[in-house]
Amino acid sequence: DVKVTQSSRYLVKRTGEKVFLECVQDMDHENMFWYRQDPGLGLRLIYFSYDVKMKEKGDIPEGYSVSREKKERFSLILESASTNQTSMYLCASSSLTDTQYFGPGTRLTVL
């Protein structure tokens, strides 16, 4: 059974803080993804990675960066959090067969 975990379910940060969101998968998947989910906008891809130390920009990468030092771990970094980054963040992973498996999500509030 695929397991994707995220470091926090809820997080409250202040404007300007550096924020780290971490995602871990235990299925040896090559691909990992970070999405943000906002009401009425669906799931929007921020960044993805298809291998260790490799990253690709998604549709909305501005204000975010990522790190993938190990195959099982993919981190999303908000260098200087802003209120418009208040959202639900979802991590996902997949093997080469395309099916993406999601983590439980982190609800981030930036005050």
Add this chain to the structure above:
Amino acid sequence: GENVEQHPSTLSVQEGDSAVIKCTYSDSASNYFPWYKQELGKRPQLIIDIRSNVGEKKDQRIAVTLNKTAKHFSLHITETQPEDSAVYFCAGNGAGSYQLTFGKGTKLSVIP
């Protein structure tokens, strides 16, 4: 890149009736179309998917149809039950990549 549009945004049906959600995609090279169900407060979970080499796939009360010529695909849920109430997302993989582009979601409410 791929663009996926999903309709309707909300759908209410009586328990026992059928529900249909439709999606269109723009990239003719897309070859993988999954459907996810997201219950309130939970993660999206894959319920069914279809690849471009088939036109229809069924799993109990759920079916998905794909029309490659028209570039649209649909989710059909028969004999709906209250536990089918959730937000449903369609997606396409655009140029056969690993990346998925999602529709904006359909909130399905099944009224007992």
